[in-house]
Amino acid sequence: MGKSTHDCVASSGVKKGPWTPAEDQKLLAFVQKHGHGNWQSLPQKAGLQRCGKSCRLRWRNYLRPDIQRGNFSLLEDQTIIQLHALLGNRWSAITAHLPKRTDNEVKNYWHSRLKKRLALKGYDPVTHKPKTTIFGFANGSTDDPKTGSNLNHIAQWESARLQAEARYVRDSELHKQAYHPYYNNDISAASSILLGHNKDFGPTDQLFGQNAPQCLDILRAWESMLMSNYSKAAGGQDHVNSFGNHLAGDFEPPIISAISSNGSSLMDCFFHEPVGQCFDENYGTSITEPFATVHHKNNGACLEDFGLWEIIMQRKKTIV
DNA sequence: AACCAAGGCAACCGCTCGCAG
């Protein structure tokens, strides 16, 4: 397409650079009174020596009344990180979940803070995978103590990614449904339905019909795979997961134990725990504990081994 | 106090998309 005719050009009378308070006041007053309408014609009408594009940016990124300025909260940090893992550099899509922030602000914040923070923790800010190969431990080196600590982080990262995905889909797909477990914040019911624990609801597909949330689809597929692996493992035979990683035949997914012992499941963990606990500085507690348990109890098996990563990457293409 | 480097952030640039004619 090339350069559009409306692009700001260095023609005479068009000012560039930082906006002055007087210019801000002119733009603000005009938009509040008339609306912005056509940005190209706005500068002339408002008496500004700026191009329309510059006016639009100034309004969107600074003057809009619904913008919240100031420090980002922990929750906002985590939301951005999780959504970036899911969506990549799609700042407008990410910002859609932070209604009081601008895409420019989120983008700047990512580049100046969050990216570095991830790097410090040993994650590639682009792929959100650990910089040290994620597959190292899956190649038979599960007894490496260094790997063990990585596993914990990986598991936490995966869970947070999934949670972001769940929230993303939930927000976009379910918010208009009047009667729905999620809509009513009855997450436990939703997860129970998926696991067939709640006899008050029919099968998942009957309940959701064609509006079945895809995040749940992912979890369902994952748990299905887990069950499948477990059933094979219970037979005492070694098996190989979808990544071709070898799993010892005597491993016992603790998720199974959790379901049978107290009726809750990994699904419950995903939806019950507040996002704010996912990435505390010390990677301490929270939703990720079940995964840590997975690691400890199963001699190094992790989400990767259960094929969740593969499912997410496949689903990511269809959801976004 | 002066200088310098690094970081943060507002603004710009160039490209793509959607839509109307």
Added chain:
DNA sequence: CCTGCGAGCGGTTGCCTTGGT
């Protein structure tokens, strides 16, 4: 279908501030 225009988006730039020496 093609073209041009307006709007939106993501990458980049460059100025300003801050902190260290």
